[in-house]
Amino acid sequence: xxxxxxxxxxxxxxxxxxxxxxxxxxxxxxxxxxxxxxxxxxxxxxxxxxxxxxxxxxxxxxxxxxxxxxxxxxxxxxxxxxxxxxxxxxxxxxxxxxxxxxxxxxxxxxxxxxxxxxxxxxxxxxxxxxxxxxxxxxxxxxxxxxxxxxxxxxxxxxxxxxxxxxxxxxxxxxxxxxxxxxxxxxxxxxxxxxxxxxxxxxxxxxxxxxxxxxxxxxxxxxxxxxxxxxxxxxxxxxxxxxxxxxxxxxxxxxxxxxxxxxxxxxxxxxxxxxxxxxxxxxxxxxxxxxxxxxxxxxxxxxxxxxxxxxxxxxxxxxxxxxxxxxxxxxxxxxxxxxxxxxxxxxxxxxxxxxxxxxxxxxxxxxxxxxxxxxxxxxxxxxxxxxxxxxxxxxxxxxxxxxxxxxxxxxxxxxxxxxxxxxxxxxxxxxxxxxxxxxxxxxxxxxxxxxxxxxxxxxxxxxxxxxxxxxxxxxxxxxxxxxxxxxxxxxxxxxxxxxxxxxxxxxxxxxxxxxxxxxxxxxxxxxxxxxxxx
Amino acid sequence: xxxxxxxxxxxxxxxxxxxxxxxxxxxxxxxxxxxxxxxxxxxxxxxxxxxxxxxxxxxxxxxxxxxxxxxxxxxxxxxxxxxxxxxxxxxxxxxxxxxxxxxxxxxxxxxxxxxxxxxxxxxxxxxxxxxxxxxxxxxxxxxxxxxxxxxxxx
Numbered sequence: 001x002x003x004x005x006x007x008x009x010x011x012x013x014x015x016x017x018x019x020x021x022x023x024x025x026x027x028x029x030x031x032x033x034x035x036x037x038x039x040x041x042x043x044x045x046x047x048x049x050x051x052x053x054x055x056x057x058x059x060x061x062x063x064x065x066x067x068x069x070x071x072x073x074x075x076x077x078x079x080x081x082x083x084x085x086x087x088x089x090x091x092x093x094x095x096x097x098x099x100x101x102x103x104x105x106x107x108x109x110x111x112x113x114x115x116x117x118x119x120x121x122x123x124x125x126x127x128x129x130x131x132x133x134x135x136x137x138x139x140x141x142x143x144x145x146x147x148x149x150x151x152x153x154x155x156x157x158x159x160x161x162x163x164x165x166x167x168x169x170x171x172x173x174x175x176x177x178x179x180x181x182x183x184x185x186x187x188x189x190x191x192x193x194x195x196x197x198x199x200x201x202x203x204x205x206x207x208x209x210x211x212x213x214x215x216x217x218x219x220x221x222x223x224x225x226x227x228x229x230x231x232x233x234x235x236x237x238x239x240x241x242x243x244x245x246x247x248x249x250x251x252x253x254x255x256x257x258x259x260x261x262x263x264x265x266x267x268x269x270x271x272x273x274x275x276x277x278x279x280x281x282x283x284x285x286x287x288x289x290x291x292x293x294x295x296x297x298x299x300x301x302x303x304x305x306x307x308x309x310x311x312x313x314x315x316x317x318x319x320x321x322x323x324x325x326x327x328x329x330x331x332x333x334x335x336x337x338x339x340x341x342x343x344x345x346x347x348x349x350x351x352x353x354x355x356x357x358x359x360x361x362x363x364x365x366x367x368x369x370x371x372x373x374x375x376x377x378x379x380x381x382x383x384x385x386x387x388x389x390x391x392x393x394x395x396x397x398x399x400x401x402x403x404x405x406x407x408x409x410x411x412x413x414x415x416x417x418x419x420x421x422x423x424x425x426x427x428x429x430x431x432x433x434x435x436x437x438x439x440x441x442x443x444x445x446x447x448x449x450x451x452x453x454x455x456x457x458x459x460x461x462x463x464x465x466x467x468x469x470x471x472x473x474x475x476x477x478x479x480x481x482x483x484x485x486x487x488x489x490x491x492x493x494x495x496x497x498x499x500x501x502x503x504x505x506x507x508x509x510x511x512x513x514x515x516x517x518x519x520x521x522x523x524x525x526x527x528x529x530x531x532x533x
Numbered sequence: 534x535x536x537x538x539x540x541x542x543x544x545x546x547x548x549x550x551x552x553x554x555x556x557x558x559x560x561x562x563x564x565x566x567x568x569x570x571x572x573x574x575x576x577x578x579x580x581x582x583x584x585x586x587x588x589x590x591x592x593x594x595x596x597x598x599x600x601x602x603x604x605x606x607x608x609x610x611x612x613x614x615x616x617x618x619x620x621x622x623x624x625x626x627x628x629x630x631x632x633x634x635x636x637x638x639x640x641x642x643x644x645x646x647x648x649x650x651x652x653x654x655x656x657x658x659x660x661x662x663x664x665x666x667x668x669x670x671x672x673x674x675x676x677x678x679x680x681x682x683x684x685x686x687x
Contacts, residue, residue, distance in 0.1 A: 111545075115597055178586055182593045189556055190597055192547035216590060217564045220582030221571070227578055254576060257567070304567070527665040529545040 022523055032124075033117035035106050036521060040419070041124050042099030047488060049091030049131060054481050056084040061474040067464050077460035078146030079162075083134060085149025086166065089266065090173045091131050093404050097269040098180045100411055101208050103419060105184060107514035107521060108202045110193025110530045115186035123179035130172035137162035137169075148458065150255055151225075153240035153248045157232055164233070167226045174219050181212035181219075188212075193513065195532035199293070202512050203286065206293050207272030210300045214261050214268070217304075222258040225251060249314050256307040264303045266400060268296055270407025271338060274360050276512070277414050278342050281357035282349030283509035288341040295334035295341075302331050312380050313387045321380040328378035335371055339364065354507070355429035359410035362437045366406065370398030373448065388458075391451025397444045409436070409487075414510075417502030421520030422495050432491060435483040442476030536610055538679035540672060543604035544663040550598040557594050561587055605660045607672070609679050611686060616651060616658045629653035631683045638673050649673050 023031060032038050060080050063072050072080070102120065106113055114120045137144040142160020145151065151170075156163055188201070188209045201209075229251070231237040238244025240251045279286045286292065308316060308324040316324075342364060351357070373395040377383050386392060409432075417423055446469040455466045462470065505515035513532070517525050548556070568583035599621045606617040614629040630653050637650040648659040649669055661669040 116593060119593070178589070182590050185556075185560075185590070186593060186597055189548050189553060190546050190601065194545060194547070196547065213560060213563065216560055216586065217567055220564070220568060220579050220586050223582045224571070224576060224578040227582075228576075250576075254571070254579075257571075528668065 030125075032121055033113070034523060035102050035114045035117070035120065036419075036523070038114075038120050038124050039099050039102030039104075042095050042102055042127075045124070045127055045131070046092045046094075046096035046099060047492070049087050049095070050484065051488070052131075052135065053084050053087035053092050054484060056080045056087065058478060058481050060084060061477040063460055064462070064470050065474040066471070067462050067467055069461055072460065074460040075143065075146055078148075078458065079138065079144040081458055082145050082148050082166075083138070086134060086145075086170075087131075088400070089149055089262070090170065091127075091134070093266045093400065093408075094173075094177060095127060096408050097208075097211075097266070097404075098177075100204075100269065100273070100408070100415075101180070101184055104415060104514060105187055105205055105208060106191070107418070107517065107525060108205050108512055109188060109191060109196060110513045110526045110532065111187055111191035112524065112527045112529075114183045115191060116183050119179050120183050123176045123183070126172045126176040126179075130169040130176070133165045133169040133172075137165040140165065150252075150259065151229065152255075153229065153232070153251050154242075156229055157241065164230070167230050170226050171223060174223055177215050178219050181215040184208055184212045185216075193526070193529040193532050199290065200532060202272075203275035203289070203292060204269065204272035207268045207275070207296050210296050211265050211268045214265055214300050214303065218258045218261045218265075221254060222262075225254040225258065228254070249311070252311050252314060253307070256310045257304075259310065260307045261300070261303040263396075263399070264299055266404050267407075268299065270363075270404050270411075271296065273407045273411035273414070274342060274363060275338075276510075277356045277360040277410050278345050280414070280507050280510040281352050281354060281360070282346045283351075284345055284349040285511075286341065287344035287347075288337070291337055292341055295337040298334040299331060302327065302334070306331065309378055309380075309383065312383045325378055325380045329375065332371065332375055339368060339371075350509075354413070355424065355426065355433055356410050356413035356507075358430065358433045359406050359413060359436075362433065363403065363406040363410060366398060366402030366437070366440060369445075370395060370403055373398060386451050388456055389451035390447040390455045390457055393457050394444050394447030394451060397447070401444065402440050406436070406440075409433075414507070415514070416495060417506045417519050418514055418517075418521055420496050420499075421502055421518075422499030423502050423506060424491060424495050425499065428486075428491050432483060432487045435486075436480065439476045439480035439483060443473055443480050444476075446470075446472050446476075536608055537682060538609040538676060539607065540675070541604055541606050542661060542664050542668070542672065543602075544600070546601040548601070550601055553594050553598045553601070557591060560590065603663060605663060607660060607676065609676070609683065611683055614651070614653070614680075616660060618660070627651075627656060627658045629656060629658070631680055634680055636673050636677050636680065638670070649676075651676075 022028065022034065028037060029041060032041060059072070060077070063070055063077055102114065105111075134144075140161050142162055144162040145156065145159050145166045147156040147159060147163070151163075151166070188205050192201070228237070228239045232239050232241060232246070238246040240246045240248045242248060275286055275292055306324060306328045308320065309328045312321060312324075353361070373391070377386070377392065377395055413424060413429055450466055450469045450473075453466065455462055502519040504518050506519065513526070513530055514521070516530065564583050564587055568580040571577075571579035602622075603620050606615070608615040608617075609631060612631070614631045614634050615626065616629065617624065617626045629651060634651055634653040637652060638647060647666060647669065649661045649672060651658045651660065661672060664672070
C-alpha cells in the first residue's frame with residue numbers, strides 16, 4: 001500500500017476532518033493558519049477597503065457635480081484622488097484576488113492548506129497596519145499624499161509626512177504580496193493532488209500561478225521606486241531631483257515598469273474566474289484550454305515591454321514610440337484569443353444566466369469596451385492628444401471596475417455557496433447585477449466624451465461646457481456606489497447569516513475538486529489528497 | 534526473502550526537488566533579467582531588492598523541497614520487520630523481531646497526533662507522521678494482521 005495517494009475524489013472522510021479542534025473567538029482570526037479563515041480575512045479586508053475607496057470616489061464625484069469649488073480645497077481633492085487610487089489598487093482589488101486564491105487554490109488542487117500557513121497569516125496581517133497608515137495620513141500635518149497613486153516626483157518629494165506614511169504602507173503591502181505569491185507558487189507547484197498534472201490545473205490556478213510569477217518579478221521594482229523617493233526626501237540623494245542632477249522622468253520609467261504588469265496582476269486572476277464560470281453555466285468544457293494558458297503567459301510576458309506607453313508625452317525618440325505602440329497593440333492578440341475562447345465556449349452551450357454568469361457575460365461586454373479604448377490609446381499620436389484627460393480615466397475604469405470588479409463579483413456568486421453554505425437570493429443578486437451594469441456604463445462611458453473634449457484629469461474644477469457629462473457621471477457613480485452598499489448589506493451579510501442550504505455542487509455544469517467537498521467547506525479538507533483521473 | 538507486508542507512507546508532493554529547482558530557475562531568470570536591465574541603467578537598488586526577494590522564495594522552496602521526499606517504509610518478512618525513515622534526506626532504520634512486536638496506537642484523545650508506535654524488546658519506533666489519522670488506523674490494522682500471520686507461520 002502506498003498512502004501517498006489516498007481516497008478517490010468524492011469519498012473523502014470529512015466527518016473526521018471536522019472533528020479537529022480549532023481556536024475560537026478572536027484567536028481564530030488573529031492566529032489564523034487555516035487557508036479558509038485567512039481567505040475570509042482577506043475578503044473582508046478588501047470589502048472594507050472597497051467601501052473606503054468607494055466613499056472617496058463619491059466625494060470626488062460630489063465635488064465634480066458642478067463646475068466651481070463646492071466642498072473641498074483643491075489640495076484635499078487631490079488627496080481624495082490619490083488615496084482613492086492607492087486604496088482601490090493595493091487595498092481592494094489585489095487583496096480580494098489573494099482572498100479568492102486562499103479560499104480556492106487549495107480546494108481546487110486538492111491540498112489540505114497553503115504550503116506555508118504561518119507565513120500566510122503574516123502576509124495578511126501586514127495589510128491592516130498598511131491600510132491604517134494610508135487612512136491616517138489624512139489626519140497628519142500636510143494631509144495625505146496628493147501626487148496620485150503613481151506618486152510622481154517632483155510633487156511627491158514636496159509632500160508632508162503623509163507621503164512617508166504612503167511609502168511605508170506601499171512597502172508593507174508589497175511585502176504582503178510577495179509572501180502571498182511565494183505561498184501560491186509553492187502550493188500550486190508542490191501540493192497538487194496525484195494525477196493533477198499542470199495541464200489539468202483549473203484555469204483560476206493557472207492564472208494565479210502566472211500572476212504570482214509576475215508579482216515576484218515586478219515587486220522589487222516598486223520597492224525600488226518608493227525607496228528612492230524616500231532617500232530623495234530624507235537622505236540627501238537626488239535621484240529624481242533635476243537640481244541635483246537627477247531625473248524625474250526616470251521615476252516614471254521605474255514606476256511604470258512595475259505599474260503596467262500591475263494592471264495585469266489585477267486582471268489575470270479575474271480571467272481565471274471567468275474561465276471557470278463560463279464553462280460551468282454553458283455546460284461545456286472550456287474551449288481551447290491550452291491556448292488559454294499560453295495566452296495568459298503571453299499577456300504576462302508582453303506586459304514587461306509596454307511600460308512607456310504611459311509616457312508618450314514625456315519625450316522619447318520616434319523609434320521608441322513606435323516600439324511601445326506596436327508592443328502595446330500586441331497585447332490585443334492573446335487577449336483576443338481569450339475573448340474568442342470564452343465566446344466559443346458559450347457557442348451552442350446550454351446556457352443559463354445565474355448571477356455568476358450574468359456578471360461573466362457583463363464582464364465580457366464591458367471589458368471589451370475597456371480593451372478597445374486601450375487599443376486606441378496605444379496609438380501614440382492619439383495618446384498624445386488625450387494624455388491625462390478623462391478618456392484615460394474612462395479607459396482604466398472600464399478595465400478595473402467593469403473588468404476586475406465584475407470578475408470578483410462573478411467569482412463571489414459562483415463560489416459563495418461553498419464559503420457560507422447558503423445560496424444567494426437570486427432576485428437580489430440580479431438586482432445587484434443589472435444596477436451595476438447600467439450605472440458602471442452611465443458613470444464611465446461619458447468620461448470618454450469628456451476626455452475627447454479636453455477635460456483634464458485630477459482637476460477639482462472645470463470649464464462650464466463639461467457640466468452635463470460630469471453631472472451624468474456623478475449621478476451614475478453615486479448609484480453605482482449605492483448598488484455596492486446594497487450588495488454588502490442585503491446580499492453578503494444575509495447570505496452569511498442564513499438562506500437556503502447549498503448542496504455540495506450547486507451548479508450542475510461546474511467541475512473541479514472544490515465541488516466534491518460539502519457546502520460550506522469543512523474547516524479541514526483534503527487531508528488525504530484526492531485522486532484526479 | 535518473501536515480503537509478507539510492505540507499505541510506504543509519504544506526503545503528497547506533486548513535484549520532485551529537481552522540478553522545483555527548474556521552476557525556481559525560470560522565476561530567477563525572469564526577475565534577474567529585469568533587475569540586471571535596471572542595474573545596467575544605473576538603478577542598482579532593483580537588483581538588491583530582487584536578490585533579497587529571490588532569496589526568500591528560494592529559502593521557502595528549499596524548506597519545502599527538503600521534506601518533499603520524506604517517507605517511511607515498513608517491510609515485514611517472516612524473520613524481520615524493517616522500518617525505514619527518510620526525513621530531510623536523513624535516513625534511519627530499525628530492525629524489529631516480528632514475533633515480539635506490538636502495534637500500539639494511543640488512546641489519548643487530547644494528543645495532537647496519534648502516531649503508531651511499534652515496540653519490540655524495548656525498542657520503540659514511531660511511524661505514520663506523513664499520513665492522516667484514517668490512514669494510520671488502516672496501516673495499524675493491516676500490520677497487526679500481518680504480524681499475526683507471521684506468528685501462525687512460525
